[in-house]
Amino acid sequence: MMKKTLVTTSLILFSPFCFALDLVEAYELAKRNDPNWQANLYQYESEQQNLGVAKANLLPTVTVGGSVTRRHQELDDSNTWNRVLNTLDLMPTTTTTKQAAISVRQPLFRLEAWQGYKQVKTSLELSEVTLKLQRQKHLLNVSEAYFNVLRQQALTATNLQEEKALYEQLRAMNARQKEGLVSRSDVGEANAQYQNARANRIATGVQLVLAQEQLAQLIGTYQDKLAVLRDDFQYQKPVPASLNEWANLAETHNLEVLQGKLQLKVAEDQRRIEQAARYPTIDAVGSYGYTAQSPNSLISNDGQFNQIGVEMNWNVFTSGRTKANIQKAKLNVKKTDSQLSAIIRKATTDVKKSYMQVETDQSTLQARKTAMDSSALVSSASQAQYNEGLKSMVDVLLAQRNAFSAKQQYVNTQYDYILNVLRLKAAIGQLNEQELAQMNAWLTYK
Missing domain, CATH: 2.20.200 (Outer membrane efflux proteins (OEP))
Structure with a gap:
């Protein structure tokens, strides 16, 4: 990986217009260039010093x-x-x-210091899980930004194809109008469809620029060429195949759930610290x-x-301060326990939602693919029938619009599926760099 990183950096610096950046390399850039991620690392390193502070309270x-x-x-x-x-x-x-x-x-004998030391050890476990959660969110953000650029590129290309096709259609209609072969209303309809396609192409172009800026915010300088989705991209069903098994995985492996459990343990440790203040x-x-x-x-x-x-x-009398602190700590434990219950419910709901969405996307993709192929055939047939005088220009333009719309829907469903797979992995705490490398195999350099 280190050699690959060095090669990546060299190519980016010296030939940015000849190199296609893939998903793994984009994430490597984000780890080095995203200031928010760097801040998370510094925060983690800072929290590691708390153990030394807690130990000092027990040492001479x-x-x-x-x-x-x-x-x-x-x-x-x-x-x-x-x-x-x-x-x-x-x-x-x-x-x-x-x-x-x-x-x-x-x-x-300092019971309060000893309980504080135990709390810090729990806090270090919490910081480990928190960093894993932040890493997973960072990886998900980079992946979403990367695939959103690919989505907008594909949509922009599709809209550009539609615009060109309608422009050629409009030119032909204008020529036929001069020869008196078509009516002005047909030309007007063709021009309306062309202008609509042009507006769509401009809108998706703006969305593409925004998506590129979002990716650049994470990786640094944006790269003009990205590895794109393979044409033979295969869609696989999520494993395990049982929804209940995914829900069980979320309850035991979801990083937010693990974080919530450790936060509850920290709150319980704080209650023991407050109770220890009663001792000499x-x-x-x-x-x-x-x-x-x-x-x-x-x-x-x-x-x-x-x-x-x-x-x-021995603080034998503190004007009720110790008692109030103990009561406050007990209430904080109850609050944290309730928050944990809410986190578990949310994790279960999220994993079920993502699982069902992935399964739905798989079925939808096949239907979208069939609809795209069928609408393309209908569009070609309508054009041929128009040339033979069997179809009107309105029929041709409608068939053509349906063909490009079906293609756009297929593109959107493709990337919806990919992002839902990412979210499903994240829901059970399994979205990591190994998973990213496997997803990177879905890409190709063009």
């Missing part, structure tokens, strides 16, 4: 500190002892104390340092010092 902390303190105190001369100390200069009125120390604190915290603490005082006095305590001990802190 080391603090190095120092201080310089100047102290001045006037002695009471009415006190005999103070006068003696002052006379002998054993207790100066102004002193400067310098101290340096290193302190260590190791949590022994116990830390082991120790320090080592050095103190120096100048000038020296009778009570100077210069030299090294060290201490070790255990500290306990």
